[in-house]
Amino acid sequence: LYPLAGGAPTVLRGHGRAVVAAAASADGARLATADLDGEVRVWALSPAPGAAATLALPGRGAVTTLTFVDGDRAIAIAGASGGLQIVPVDPALAVARACARLAHFGRAADGCASP
Numbered sequence: 001l002y003p004l005a006g007g008a009p010t011v012l013r014g015h016g017r018a019v020v021a022a023a024a025s026a027d028g029a030r031l032a033t034a035d036l037d038g039e040v041r042v043w044a045l046s047p048a049p050g051a052a053a054t055l056a057l058p059g060r061g062a063v064t065t066l067t068f069v070d071g072d073r074a075i076a077i078a079g080a081s082g083g084l085q086i087v088p089v090d091p092a093l094a095v096a097r098a099c100a101r102l103a104h105f106g107r108a109a110d111g112c113a114s115p
Contacts, residue, residue: 015035
């Protein structure tokens with residue numbers, strides 16, 4: 001990443017393969033990147049580049065494009081297989097959706113509120 005004000009670039013390390021897609025959140029606080037294996041990482045950019053969260057979505061294959069959606073609370077990810085996934089990047093929202101899915105199947109998990 002090259003700073004707009006000039007200076008040395010910041011290298012974001014973590015992908016095992018070549019990065020083939022990238023998208024910035026509307027507020028400029030995060031950057032999503034995807035590699036040839038389909039691994040998607042969400043990097044904190046504000047106030048300074050930092051840690052990344054990895055979205056593990058097996059079986060998707062290579063990502064062809066991605067973009068932040070839903071007010072930057074999720075990422076739409078399109079793959080070479082022709083599929084499209086919308087994945088929450090807000091941890092609280094992701095937990096709430098996972099708990100709702102478990103409850104739908106009559107299952108409970110640690111961290112989920114009881115009905």
